[in-house]
Amino acid sequence: MVFDTISLQNTQTVGWGSLVQNGILVLTLPASVKEDEGKGRKTVFTIGSPHLPHNHELFRNSWAMVEKWLSKGIIQPNDHEILPNGLEGIIGGLEMMRMGQVSGTKLVAHPQETQ
Numbered sequence: 001m002v003f004d005t006i007s008l009q010n011t012q013t014v015g016w017g018s019l020v021q022n023g024i025l026v027l028t029l030p031a032s033v034k035e036d037e038g039k040g041r042k043t044v045f046t047i048g049s050p051h052l053p054h055n056h057e058l059f060r061n062s063w064a065m066v067e068k069w070l071s072k073g074i075i076q077p078n079d080h081e082i083l084p085n086g087l088e089g090i091i092g093g094l095e096m097m098r099m100g101q102v103s104g105t106k107l108v109a110h111p112q113e114t115q
Contacts, residue, residue, distance in 0.1 A: 001026065008032075016041070080106040086114030 002015040007029035015025050016033040022040040025033070031043040050059035069075045081102075083089030086109055093107040 004028070078106050079104060080108050083107055083109045084113075086111050088114055 001024045002018055003026040004011050004015045005028055007027040009032040012025065012027065012031065012033050019025060019039075019041045025031075025041070025043045027043055027045050028047060030045060033043065035042050049055060050063075066075070070077075083093045090107075090109050093102070093109070096102050097107075
């Protein structure tokens with residue numbers, strides 16, 4: 001199984017080529033590759049939006065659990081660091097990454113803080 005979270009034509013092609021017989025390519029956008037009967041490979045479209053009618057009940061129940069898990073520390077948000085000076089801070093963030101000073105931390109730039 002390949003889960004293609006980008007699901008553009010080129011990423012679908014790579015994922016499709018990686019599948020073995022009877023493999024499944026899970027997509028977040030409509031398929032651009034053609035299913036083939038000979039190898040039994042197939043695509044599956046998925047979307048996790050709480051705004052779709054068939055997901056309302058699932059998400060209504062799930063959000064209560066997520067709040068409980070967060071408050072108990074069962075799941076924790078990713079570590080993050082807010083870069084200074086909005087978009088201008090990206091240059092410094094890239095330099096920190098190049099120097100190996102960032103590991104397991106999401107770097108965040110707030111565009112509205114650009115001077």
